[in-house]
Amino acid sequence: MTTSDIYSTTYDVIIVGGGVTGAGTARDCAMRGLKVLLVERNDYSTGATGRNHGLMHSGARYAVTDGESAAECIAENRVMRTIARHCIEPTDGLFITLPDDDLQYQDTFVTACRNAGIDAQAIDPAEALQLDPAVNPDIIGAVRVPDASIDPFRLTVANLLDARLHGAVTLNYHEVEGVVTSQGRVEGVKLFNKLDDTRAEVHGHVVVNAAGIWGHRLASMAGVDIPMFPARGALLIFGPRINRMVINRCRKPSNGDILVPDGTVSVLGTTSDRIPIEAIDDMRVTREEVDTLLTEGAKLSPQLTRTRIIRAYAGVRPLVASDDDPSGRSISRGIVCLDHAQRDGIEGLVTITGGKMITYRLMAQAATDAVCAKLGNTAPCTTADRPLPGSDGPAKGLDDDTTRYSFAQRAAIGRHGTLAAKCDSKDEIDNALVCECEGVTVGEIKYALKDLHVYNLVNLRRRTRLGMGNCQGKLCSCRAASLLALFHHDIRRAQTDLANFLDERWKGMRPVAWGDTLREAQFTASIYQGLCGLDTAINQQQEQDNKI
Amino acid sequence: MSSTIIIGGGLSGLTCGLALAKRGHNVTVLSGGPSTLMFSGGSMELLGAIDGQPVTAPLDAIASLPDCHPYRKIGAERIADLAGQARELLNDVGITTAGDATANHWRITPMGIAKPAWLTLNEYFRIDNLSHLPIKKIALMAIRGFFDQPNGMLAQGLRDLGFEVKVVEFTTDEIASLRRSPTEMRATTLAKRLLSHNALQRIANQVNSLSGDAELVLLPSVFGQKNDDSVRLLQDLCDKPLRLVATLPPAVVGMRIQAQLLHYFMMLGGDYRTGEAATGGIIEGGRLTGVTTAKSGSPVLTADNYVLATGSFVSRGLAADARHIYETVLDLDVDADEDRDRWTHFGVLEPQNYWTYGVTTDETLRCFKQGARIENLHAIGSVLSGHNAVKMGDGTGVSLLSALAVAQDILAGK
Numbered sequence: 001m002t003t004s005d006i007y008s009t010t011y012d013v014i015i016v017g018g019g020v021t022g023a024g025t026a027r028d029c030a031m032r033g034l035k036v037l038l039v040e041r042n043d044y045s046t047g048a049t050g051r052n053h054g055l056m057h058s059g060a061r062y063a064v065t066d067g068e069s070a071a072e073c074i075a076e077n078r079v080m081r082t083i084a085r086h087c088i089e090p091t092d093g094l095f096i097t098l099p100d101d102d103l104q105y106q107d108t109f110v111t112a113c114r115n116a117g118i119d120a121q122a123i124d125p126a127e128a129l130q131l132d133p134a135v136n137p138d139i140i141g142a143v144r145v146p147d148a149s150i151d152p153f154r155l156t157v158a159n160l161l162d163a164r165l166h167g168a169v170t171l172n173y174h175e176v177e178g179v180v181t182s183q184g185r186v187e188g189v190k191l192f193n194k195l196d197d198t199r200a201e202v203h204g205h206v207v208v209n210a211a212g213i214w215g216h217r218l219a220s221m222a223g224v225d226i227p228m229f230p231a232r233g234a235l236l237i238f239g240p241r242i243n244r245m246v247i248n249r250c251r252k253p254s255n256g257d258i259l260v261p262d263g264t265v266s267v268l269g270t271t272s273d274r275i276p277i278e279a280i281d282d283m284r285v286t287r288e289e290v291d292t293l294l295t296e297g298a299k300l301s302p303q304l305t306r307t308r309i310i311r312a313y314a315g316v317r318p319l320v321a322s323d324d325d326p327s328g329r330s331i332s333r334g335i336v337c338l339d340h341a342q343r344d345g346i347e348g349l350v351t352i353t354g355g356k357m358i359t360y361r362l363m364a365q366a367a368t369d370a371v372c373a374k375l376g377n378t379a380p381c382t383t384a385d386r387p388l389p390g391s392d393g394p395a396k397g398l399d400d401d402t403t404r405y406s407f408a409q410r411a412a413i414g415r416h417g418t419l420a421a422k423c424d425s426k427d428e429i430d431n432a433l434v435c436e437c438e439g440v441t442v443g444e445i446k447y448a449l450k451d452l453h454v455y456n457l458v459n460l461r462r463r464t465r466l467g468m469g470n471c472q473g474k475l476c477s478c479r480a481a482s483l484l485a486l487f488h489h490d491i492r493r494a495q496t497d498l499a500n501f502l503d504e505r506w507k508g509m510r511p512v513a514w515g516d517t518l519r520e521a522q523f524t525a526s527i528y529q530g531l532c533g534l535d536t537a538i539n540q541q542q543e544q545d546n547k548i
Numbered sequence: 549m550s551s552t553i554i555i556g557g558g559l560s561g562l563t564c565g566l567a568l569a570k571r572g573h574n575v576t577v578l579s580g581g582p583s584t585l586m587f588s589g590g591s592m593e594l595l596g597a598i599d600g601q602p603v604t605a606p607l608d609a610i611a612s613l614p615d616c617h618p619y620r621k622i623g624a625e626r627i628a629d630l631a632g633q634a635r636e637l638l639n640d641v642g643i644t645t646a647g648d649a650t651a652n653h654w655r656i657t658p659m660g661i662a663k664p665a666w667l668t669l670n671e672y673f674r675i676d677n678l679s680h681l682p683i684k685k686i687a688l689m690a691i692r693g694f695f696d697q698p699n700g701m702l703a704q705g706l707r708d709l710g711f712e713v714k715v716v717e718f719t720t721d722e723i724a725s726l727r728r729s730p731t732e733m734r735a736t737t738l739a740k741r742l743l744s745h746n747a748l749q750r751i752a753n754q755v756n757s758l759s760g761d762a763e764l765v766l767l768p769s770v771f772g773q774k775n776d777d778s779v780r781l782l783q784d785l786c787d788k789p790l791r792l793v794a795t796l797p798p799a800v801v802g803m804r805i806q807a808q809l810l811h812y813f814m815m816l817g818g819d820y821r822t823g824e825a826a827t828g829g830i831i832e833g834g835r836l837t838g839v840t841t842a843k844s845g846s847p848v849l850t851a852d853n854y855v856l857a858t859g860s861f862v863s864r865g866l867a868a869d870a871r872h873i874y875e876t877v878l879d880l881d882v883d884a885d886e887d888r889d890r891w892t893h894f895g896v897l898e899p900q901n902y903w904t905y906g907v908t909t910d911e912t913l914r915c916f917k918q919g920a921r922i923e924n925l926h927a928i929g930s931v932l933s934g935h936n937a938v939k940m941g942d943g944t945g946v947s948l949l950s951a952l953a954v955a956q957d958i959l960a961g962k
Contacts, residue, residue: 432730481698519864525896
């Protein structure tokens, strides 16, 4: 299908937003036989999807305060273990009580978990320390719950791949600049293609707004107001990984009380601050956020004070004020699906927002149900029963004889599940490691370039974890940039791409630039600027561009 | 004869040690591990850029540096004299270079960028004048499966400079056997494998048959970790002139410079202790009277003079926690911003303040602790404040020249 074919097709549904909710909605719609287009203005999973803990909640965190959300979480937790196995590390979690906390809360907590259907077991603190020696040794209570670690990038890609297998078209770097309306109906979107600076109008019977916190902008293009209340959360990544299990504080949800093991690293979060809607694009982490997280994190695991902080990042939760109370005092943390025909008299527009990463599939189902109702489609939702690509077979190399597989093969199987077979490994060049921290080979990069919509190094990082380990792309980014340059036949672009990648890595390092992180930063600057002169190259390019 | 302990065994520490040992001094060098020579591109830089503009005459440009720069403390005239000495000293240890402190030439980086340089090792590619290229046609020999040299960028950079470049991929039995491992294809492992006459002959055969009508053959710097014997042999076996281009680290050329400096230092009777990093010291009456080391059971080491050559953050001479920047061995006074937000800048390619941090010194590069000068402790190299190796291209120059200046002062009994 050529780009002009893509633009000239009329779709049943156009989904705006390439986070996990949009991807899940595209999959559900496509599996129910609809003609689907998904558009994303940046790369897939650049918003809240790629900016959270990577925690697959058991629901225990919400059990005391929001039993309904807790029940949704545990149900979806079980679904994910079957359909998205390759995106998950089944670590289980601990809710620990510290001497400063009220041990009686633990009883309330366990009861609430059981009421929500969550298997929560109070265990001896000594047993908890044996299960995960990273836990603060001062604990006076511990509860084991079925939390897990999940890779949101991988989960999003798996949903997109399945949507495409079912006929959906997905486009990243396509920004919606306006909606096409006619007589109070939304009939399509006006797109700007950022890859080649072209514009197009694409038509569809229904538009689904799955743009997360940016969804209020899309809604306002259609003349609809959605009162969003952005809640910003900052997180820190520590490396190498210190904990085996998810470690939570057994108390009412608060700052810095979750530590998630995530592949080769540990992620600590989060803070929670209401921010004005104008501030949602500023993802810089503040000094106060870092200091708060460090203070609280040390209580979960004192080991954190001796572990390198690799980077800091922040995301914005798309919370929505309930319609009967626009002041924002009663904010729904649950799933919000708005049919704007009923709510605002605008036909052809559905907004799906709120919710949590772990309930993305339910959100997708709600949105798809709303779309299908409009189109008269009665096909049932099957997304909970059919495994995602990558989880549709035995997870070779992880469960069985691991000695048969190299570090990189196991890493690739971990990332892509059964699709790892698509990574070339026919000769020694394909098997050569580009990123040594995360075990990314030439073959895996070739696969990502071919099948996973990779245009630059940041895309490649999200698809493969290249440059996400301890060294934050110190050497591998140059190797990968060279490979991309050969693939795209554009050397100058490779240098700007490399500079952008290093800048993106640095944005996360700067708020925590001391200790070994500052050393790594000086090391990287010595290589790319001192030795290689990348800064000179970029300046020369800019001077030439200015002349033109 | 008086004795000196040098804390740090990189470019500055070894250079200072050599200069002292040559004059019969009793010198001990305490080395804590690999040095920043691993970033070497085959050149020494005295002063490459000021405010982002390339410097053509580095000695003349010293006058426009701020007073806190180590060159200004040493003095421009003395720098000119020491620059000559540095070149001679490198020559003595077997590192022959071309270049002149009065006028920079250009080195070619692994990404094909021309950067100003003071001295370039003879077998490395350099260009004296970018407006008058001495040759036109280059064959860039790219090792198949070697990812630590970005050949595409290098070729494009050379073409932008006006060369005609043909990229020729090649391999040999020795090289291909290394690639069978997913991680072993590094410049340093190649250099260990490519030493024998046979291995080099096979490379020369490829060069001779594939380089076509090129006037010059460029190869990645994967030859000669200890000396230039293999490069010279390879040149003898090739029909055309060869030059090397640096790779991503670890740099073979840096290991070679380290090895040759060390070899000569030992020949002169110097005492070089690897894995014996200094961990602290005793300061009494404004003097350092001894240093302790990481080696268990080792006694306090004493000498008349001490030199701090521990490097910057990369080499752990400086360190930072969430609240302050500090010097790691003796907790000496440092020139650094107190506010953490001022250490760095948002843009990765912008100048970062922390690059210029280092220990506070007086005009003779003597150190301070809690405001009091330590009479027999000098600092040299990257641990000094007031210079910027990344943006100003003064790292190797400061290392070599501060080392020689301090050696002179110690010899003169100052």
